[in-house]
Amino acid sequence: MTPPALAQDTRTRLLESAILHFAAKGFDGTGIREIAKSANANSALVAYHFCGKEGLYLEALKAIFARKVSPVALLKDLPPAGSPGARKAALKGFQDYIRAFFTEIMSCGSDPVDEAAMILVGREMQAPRTASSALLMEHLKPYVVYLTNCLQILRPDLNEDELFTMGVSIQGLVIHFRNSIGIIRLIRGNPAYPEDLDRIIQHHIDFSLRGLGVPEAFPQPRTQPCS
Template sequence: MTRPAEYTRHSILKAAVALFAERGYDGTSVRAIVAKARVNQAAINYHFKGKEGLYLEVLKVAFEGYLRLDNFDPERLKDMPREEALRSFLRQQLNPLLARNEVSHYIRIFAWENVRPSKALRSFVTTSAMPFLASATDLVRRFLPPGASDQDAMCAAISLMGQCSVFVRNREQFRQPPFNLKVDEAFVERLTDLVSALALEGLARQRDGEGLAPGRRAE
């Protein structure tokens, strides 16, 4: 790809990230992206095959931005003792609370997806998010009884990530009344400790068979 083409592609992505973060997928028109990026519509079709292709690329860029911020390394987690790995994973999940600039846009984009999921989300989850979920599931499985099903492990991993994402998605609201949370490094460390403690207690119940559904208790 030539340098002018790279510049055009970057300009489109930058404009799209800002607009999708502000307005969501449905509220953002191709015309608005074209105007903000100062390109013609043909450039979007050429580089991304239309609005949906562009948005899928934005989701990938946002997710990769999350992983870079979190320094996510599944192999490193495997080498840690399980309690230490759990806390490290949760700290990584809560790290975006301290993010600024571009990552703030990424947070808003995924917040929109929670309110109004787009058609591109399923394709994104299949191609980009599943390896991450698999790593989280592997981590949680270290705490579950040997007889736990794949579904139990995946649901536990999703629940664990959800406890963090609710804070990340709503961080601006939590800074305002009536919450008035002071979101700084110390707060994130305390929150990590709290979520870790709650998760360890819940996973211990699962391991002991107390949290499994009737007829599915661990032997």
């Protein structure tokens, strides 16, 4: 009988190997044997621990979503629309959301599994598999809800479709920056870019707020009356 600690270690190795291989080759291009070989495990253990390749893929996604607490999940709830201070809170909430989301997707560092996890989730978002769609939506729902709540308060004149399009545009700016970081660094001729991530984040915040048309985000200096 396999000791529990050893079984858990094997399971973890299989999951990390699966994340690396699925990110590199996708679901269809990845075989169970190569995952098991990289994890130094018997391929039969994939069926034992995960009930096959599909189960392993789903558990790999679950492991990715559980690797770190999302900073977006820690954001303070917004007050109801129309209540005192709601607009001010929504403005701060919007800025905090962009900062949290940007920081999260740029925080892979040098860990190859973290980088592969980001690639795999990006691949899944581009072409969600039927079996994993519900899991993906469960993970993304807090992001969509929080950003939409901010937008509803800041732009109450927008209808549902307009709010959706605005939200997609704002999210897309951040995701595009992350997905294009390689070519951006090549264009800049700087493999370490951006050294000042806070400045880039603030640019995205300001750019999005100007696009939203939120005048109080950019208060104008008072002019001195003519003497």
